[in-house]
Amino acid sequence: MWHVLSADQELFRDTTARFLRDRVPLSQLRKNRDDPAGFDAAYWAAGAELGWTSLLVGEGDGGGSISGQGAVDLALVAYEFGRHAAPGPLVDCNVAASALTGQAGDLHRAVLRDLLSGAAIVSCCLGAAPWQRAGDAGIKIHKYGDGVRISGAARPVESAAQAGHLLVTGFSDAGMTQVLVPRTAPGIQVKPLKSLDVTRKFAHVDFDDVRAPASSVVGAFGRADQQVERQIQNAAVLLCAESVGAMDAAFKMTLDWAFERYTFGRALASYQALKHRFADMKSWLEASHAISDAAAEAVAEQSALVAETTSAAKAYIGEYAVELAQDCVQLHGGIGVTYEHDLHFFLRRVTLDRLLYGTPSEHRRRLAAIQILKEGAA
Amino acid sequence: MSGDIETVEDFRLRARHWISENLGPIQPEDQNQNCENDHAELVAVARDRRLQRKLFDGGFAGLCFPRDYGGQGLTPAHQRAFNEELRGREFPSRFAVPTFSPCAAVLLEFGTPEQKRRHLPAILKGEEVWVQMLSEPGGGSDVAGASTTAVRDGDSWVLNGSKVWTSRAWWADWGLCLARTNWNVPKHQGLTVFILPLQQPGIEIHRIERLNGESESCQEFLTDVRVPDGDRVGEIDAGWSIGTRWMYHERVGANSPYVTRPLGLTSEAAEGLSTVAIARSAGRLDDPAARELIGESRTLDIVAHELQRRLAAAAASGKGNTDNSAIDRLFRGVARVRQATIAFDLAGSAAAAWTEEEDDGAGTPGMQFLMRQTACIGGGTTEISRNVISERVLGMPREPSGDRNVAFRDVPRGRKPG
Numbered sequence: 008m009w010h011v012l013s014a015d016q017e018l019f020r021d022t023t024a025r026f027l028r029d030r031v032p033l034s035q036l037r038k039n040r041d042d043p044a045g046f047d048a049a050y051w052a053a054g055a056e057l058g059w060t061s062l063l064v065g066e067g068d069g070g071g072s073i074s075g076q077g078a079v080d081l082a083l084v085a086y087e088f089g090r091h092a093a094p095g096p097l098v099d100c101n102v103a104a105s106a107l108t109g110q111a112g113d114l115h116r117a118v119l120r121d122l123l124s125g126a127a128i129v130s131c132c133l134g135a136a137p138w139q140r141a142g143d144a145g146i147k148i149h150k151y152g153d154g155v156r157i158s159g160a161a162r163p164v165e166s167a168a169q170a171g172h173l174l175v176t177g178f179s180d181a182g183m184t185q186v187l188v189p190r191t192a193p194g195i196q197v198k199p200l201k202s203l204d205v206t207r208k209f210a211h212v213d214f215d216d217v218r219a220p221a222s223s224v225v226g227a228f229g230r231a232d233q234q235v236e237r238q239i240q241n242a243a244v245l246l247c248a249e250s251v252g253a254m255d256a257a258f259k260m261t262l263d264w265a266f267e268r269y270t271f272g273r274a275l276a277s278y279q280a281l282k283h284r285f286a287d288m289k290s291w292l293e294a295s296h297a298i299s300d301a302a303a304e305a306v307a308e309q310s311a312l313v314a315e316t317t318s319a320a321k322a323y324i325g326e327y328a329v330e331l332a333q334d335c336v337q338l339h340g341g342i343g344v345t346y347e348h349d350l351h352f353f354l355r356r357v358t359l360d361r362l363l364y365g366t367p368s369e370h371r372r373r374l375a376a377i378q379i380l381k382e383g384a385a
Numbered sequence: 386m387s388g389d390i391e392t393v394e395d396f397r398l399r400a401r402h403w404i405s406e407n408l409g410p411i412q413p414e415d416q417n418q419n420c421e422n423d424h425a426e427l428v429a430v431a432r433d434r435r436l437q438r439k440l441f442d443g444g445f446a447g448l449c450f451p452r453d454y455g456g457q458g459l460t461p462a463h464q465r466a467f468n469e470e471l472r473g474r475e476f477p478s479r480f481a482v483p484t485f486s487p488c489a490a491v492l493l494e495f496g497t498p499e500q501k502r503r504h505l506p507a508i509l510k511g512e513e514v515w516v517q518m519l520s521e522p523g524g525g526s527d528v529a530g531a532s533t534t535a536v537r538d539g540d541s542w543v544l545n546g547s548k549v550w551t552s553r554a555w556w557a558d559w560g561l562c563l564a565r566t567n568w569n570v571p572k573h574q575g576l577t578v579f580i581l582p583l584q585q586p587g588i589e590i591h592r593i594e595r596l597n598g599e600s601e602s603c604q605e606f607l608t609d610v611r612v613p614d615g616d617r618v619g620e621i622d623a624g625w626s627i628g629t630r631w632m633y634h635e636r637v638g639a640n641s642p643y644v645t646r647p648l649g650l651t652s653e654a655a656e657g658l659s660t661v662a663i664a665r666s667a668g669r670l671d672d673p674a675a676r677e678l679i680g681e682s683r684t685l686d687i688v689a690h691e692l693q694r695r696l697a698a699a700a701a702s703g704k705g706n707t708d709n710s711a712i713d714r715l716f717r718g719v720a721r722v723r724q725a726t727i728a729f730d731l732a733g734s735a736a737a738a739w740t741e742e743e744d745d746g747a748g749t750p751g752m753q754f755l756m757r758q759t760a761c762i763g764g765g766t767t768e769i770s771r772n773v774i775s776e777r778v779l780g781m782p783r784e785p786s787g788d789r790n791v792a793f794r795d796v797p798r799g800r801k802p803g
Contacts, residue, residue: 011698011702276782277781283768283775285774285775285781286770287771289712293696293709297688297691316691374684375661375679378659378660378680
């Protein structure tokens, strides 16, 4: 059964859940608001030891999954990240790990080893995306002598100030290209940004004619379209599972509140107008679980429908996770918009996740393009 | 069921071969059951009966029905495999709902061995199309408030009253009918289920014209209709225990393991017109706003399918709350309303007026928009699903009601005069 977990998977998920509960309770996250990283290196290394960064990496490279379906296992971790509003660049490190596994270059193998151990972080600079025209790309990559030149900018880039390396995606005349560069390479400037989240920190990264050797290209120059597509699918699985975890936390908190809070001598849960809104939220929540699980399964199996399923997940959850979180705020009333209350951690989480790796609009247009292609051929 | 059941994969290969040899491509009418006129409808009905018979003769009818009643004694996984293999093929669409689910499912669960022997093989052979006589003019959602009355007279019962919103009753064969047998107890405790042939002198069938010109729904007036006691289903006055299962099977509808229907018939396909086709004829295929709408509609199709799969898997594993089907019902209703709006928006002014030749093209999105709320009304309103979800899935307090613990004859049924 596709959504029934094995004992190993349950143990794996519960271990991460316990770790997050102990290490990064919401009371701690509140205090980390002014920390420039939002988390400490020991936390991330301990998480990597639990397997957070190894699930999309081949066994030959030192990775491996619990169930044989790495994306499904990773979605379990992401779900717990959402449920605990946990800090740390889970999405980017896994996207980078999935890009680097199977690459033969010395640089790529060394960075992948550090990703797996948690000793280093890689941030993704998505300066070009499959839903963009080449002319609209934020980053251009050109051949230059024996190497490449990178120019342009990417934002928002998660944990860029903490990253050892950057996985840069840009358009070249030949097509999409990906390059792995040290964050401290000449010409790279990282400007911290303010962001909606309390503990996830983002930056604007400028590339001013940054030079990199040919050996730093990931895959083949100008031929990265397919690998970027797979990375976007991986990111969608992570972001969707994370949002579903945050939805579950916000919904449970609000459901409990509806039973506890009395007004005009009755529990909120007794008003039909409110009951019906909880019913709507429950249908969004179950639908989000369903499409999130389906996306993880489709990526793990590389099914024929993987592009559609992941985009549908990102489009649906992007919209309804935020709707649900805002409705939870409304049902709490004024307390729901205070910093003291826990609800905002989950509202922030789903709001940010909605915008990363393709907005609902962008994913809807991707779905339309696929559908038009299908029906044009019919 | 015997111990040795054919594996799903062996069965799938056998089904694939048989389907390719015996069934033609799917027809538009299989998807939307729209016929130009009554004559065409009756021709289509005859074809559906032949198709159902073909399935029966091929050993593929009633996969999840016991062999004793003409079925194949297989599992929901076999039915799912068959439905997957049936993609793009013709099928007896008028038998799916409500004949197989809820009617045959209710008979299988609650009928006497004699009732099952008489009717289930006949259904599987395409000889009996059933309808559900559930709603009444006096109340749609309050099904247990039925006032069609059955009075015992010797070895039989005499039924009087009226049922409504019965699709296709004007040509169907049998009805499953909920009637009141006791007015002196609270409403849920005085109901009994009967089965009866529809085409008989005591039943007058009126067709209800809907705003789009269709008249598939009917209202039946029962006057002294005599039903032998052998056609009573379940115990006297215990009809509500059947009724709740009946409505479960109704909510599951086309997704029931008793229903043969090609998998992946999306709601767009079911409505007969794709958003891509609508945008193309409106010349808007390159408009990013139109593409967003196409993608949104496709998203809802994909999510609805996955939600149904998730809930079915939970039900099959025994972990699901049976009231979870209300979540599927609510999602589907709201999604289809949105999809009707999307199609209408994509069509633009072409949806306002059209030529006769464009009836199945430009005219469709406008008419479907006018009819869009049926997706949230038919088969139990979405308001009732919201009650079911909040009360029985989330455990919130029940709505106050004026009919609990009151003899049904004393329950207010309208505004008091004066």
